[in-house]
Amino acid sequence: MSTPTVEKHSAALDAVEAGSTKLINVTFRIRRFNPEEHPDPVWVDYQLEMDPKERVLDALNKIKWEQDGTLTYRRSCAHGICGSDAMRINGRNRLACKTLIKDVNPEKPITVEAIKGLAVLKDLIVDMDPFFQAYKDVMPFLITSGNEPTRERLQSQADRERFDDTTKCILCAACTSSCPVFWNDGQYFGPAAIVNAHRFIFDSRDEGAEQRLEVLNDREGVWRCRTTFNCSEACPRGIEVTKAIQEVKRALVTRRF
């Protein structure tokens, strides 16, 4: 991991690097589930020697490549932008590729399990269909009327700033699967869908705000939210999810009265 790429090292850098590769023993306690083998999930412990500055995803890779090839999980870019590897690490939703081992207390076994509220298909993989259905239901695309302009649709910096926070969503489902309302009622849109609706509702170029607000005004829409802030805490992109939901609520109330 710490292969030097530059020839000349300062003494200070050498000293740091000498201490940097200290490996520690970590136990990963992974909640494994294989419906073809057994109807119940089981916790399995894996002992690893890891650099604490490596990520949880590196540990999962190490387990899969060196210890147990049957371990199953999703990952693509491994750099926190594809949103594939959201999982529950030490009881909190995080991206495995953005979580350093040293930050999740390697002294004790680190628990890793699939995100909650969606059907677990195998090990850490869940069925994301209901999640993406909610995303589709808020119409996450530009809606306009009239002729298409021949040039790009211009927007002031202030107008862009209005919805900047919610453009950061990577659809990893960490927020939705941390929401206690969603756990109990899968019909609820969930934070991620509302965040993506917010991204268009407050976009000055978009004209579909009324349609989206109509959708979110319904039974399973924003009024289901109880501001527990689990979503804001879970978001690996630091989006203020609960604030976005509240802004949609406010838009509904001010438009309807």
Added chain:
Amino acid sequence: MSIETKDLVVPSLQAHTGQGLGTGNPAEAFVVEPARARTKKTPRRTRTNFEMLAWLFMRLSGVVLVVLVLGHLLINLMLDGGVSKISFAFVAGRWASPFWQMWDLLMLWLAMLHGSNGMRTVINDYAEKDATRLWLKGLLGVATVFTVVLGTLVIFTFDPNI
């Protein structure tokens, strides 16, 4: 989502778990579906403002109830001799005034509707089957209407001379 495993009986050779794999019967596939998963066809659209009005009602009635309930508790339990003074005569005396009649009436209606709407939310959260939800909400509705009607009736037809 169903996973077909009938002809896929290839038990993993690796020691996948230390425990719990006792049955030795890999034929049964078992995926726990979450309650009420969203599909293309659900939820049905209702296109009403009911949920928004209910949400607003909770906030507004809550603010009013803080004044009404705390005032009620203060008068009944703290001032003028405390709880020991409450008697038929005390209630009759207060209800002689239209102001206290209105106070109690408003408190009854707001508290009952506020509480019932809260219970409705709890039922929506925790009752997973449609039928269970329907029954519980029906029961809740009947209880609410009964209490509100009975209370209103008593406030307006109260006779201090019985």
